[in-house]
Amino acid sequence: MSDKCNLIKDILPLYVEDMVxxxxxxxxxxxxxxxxxCHAEFERMRKATKFIPDADPDIDIVPLKRVKRDLFIKRLQTICFTAILACAIATIIFGILTSPKFFPYSDNLLNVxxxxxxxVIITFDSxxxxxSCNEVFDNETETAIYRINAWTTTWDLHLSNRGKQNMVIPFDRETEIQIFYAQNDGSEDVLIYGPNQNTEENGVTxxxxxxxxxxxxxxLALVVLAILRMLLRNKQAIIVWIDRAIPFPISYMAAQLCTKGxxxxxxxxxxxxxxxxxxxxxxYFTMLTGKSLYKAKLNTSKGIEE
Structure with a gap:
């Protein structure tokens, strides 16, 4: 009996049930x-109305169990690959849609x-x-300095309704405070509340x-791992771990390019x-799962060719 016949007989139970x-x-x-x-074995399986392993001691169910297990693992990996890839794409889209678009300062942008x-209550335009608001304390002038900014996102404009935004800054009247609006576009911060001391040094956020x-x-990590893989190519135990590590720096760079360009x-x-x-x-998990599926496909194709 040839190796191809052995392979065919392993597949026949699934072939009969149309699971290939x-x-x-x-x-x-x-x-x-x-x-x-093999055709006679196929006819015997097809004519059988009920598969009872104990009724025929000559039937070896180990290959069937192995094939079914491999098929289940492959299907599970395919489902995981599809689900993780879909989550990655959805997260990239969500990250792009929720990226802040900062407003430059204007007289009608906010009211103090x-x-x-x-x-101090600050009401923003609709x-x-x-x-956001960042607070620092200037010990030299004993002044609390607040820097605020305002933004919107594509997600908020089309898919969300947060209502009018207001913020409250507590003020105990015992210390001076200055509130600046940070434009976040390379322009100078604008003083919107507080004494006009040192306003020529408002600074730029x-x-x-x-x-x-x-x-x-x-x-750099990718380059180092690639060099190590080349130098240690004969040490399979280490290569396995390097191959698992290499996709992560690739994934990080791809993630940054996808979300921030x-x-x-x-x-x-x-x-x-x-x-x-x-x-x-x-x-990263998408790449690992895809790699596993690719290897399984290569092994299956190799077994069929042999």
Whole structure:
């Protein structure tokens, strides 16, 4: 009995139940046309009305169990690959749609209200769907300095309705406060509340550049892993772990390019970095699952050819 006949007999139970792919069905059908022994086994299986392993001791169900197990694992991997890839794409789209678009300062963008009870209320224009506020204390002038900004997103404009945005800044009247509006476009911050001291030094809120170092670090890690793989190509135990590690720097760089493009500056570093890490993890598991499916397909094709 040839190895091909052994392979055909392993597949026959699934072939009879129509649980194989079209390519495998064509391969088995072609073999059955000229192999009398396999065709007889096929006819015996097809005529059987009920499969009872204990009734026929000559039937070996181990190959059937192995094939069914491999088929189940392959289907499970395919489902996982599709689900993770879909989540990665959805996260990329969500990250792009929720990317902040900062408003430059204008007289009708916000209104500052000095409340007698000891607070400052800032009401924003209806186009504003989000804001942030950073506080620092200047020990030299004993002044609390607030820098606020306002933004909207494509998601908020079309898919969300947050209502009019307001914020309250507590003010105990015992210390001076200054409130600046940070335009986040390279322009000078605008003083919107507080004494006009040192307004010629309002400063400019600059974007953070943390994304560039992380991208370069991922690229460096990829280069180092590639070199190690080449140097240690004869040590299979180490190669396995290197092959598992290589996709992560690739995933991180792909995630950053998908969400931020070639723009490595950010005014919302924490949010952007979290989105990039989430997308990178999803892409990483997608690559591992896809690689496993590809190997399984190669092994199946090799077994059929033999």
């Amino acid at each position: 792919s079209s390519d495998t069905r064509e391969f088995v059908s072609e073999h059955l046309q000229y192999c009398a022994e 209200i000095d409340v007698p009870d000891g607070s 186009e504003v769907t989000g804001y 600059l974007p953070r550049l943390i994304l560039m170092p992380y991208f370069l670090l991922a690229f 070639f723009n490595f500056t950010t005014y919302s570093s924490q949010r952007d970095f979290c989105i990039i890490i989430l997308v990178a993890m999803l892409l």
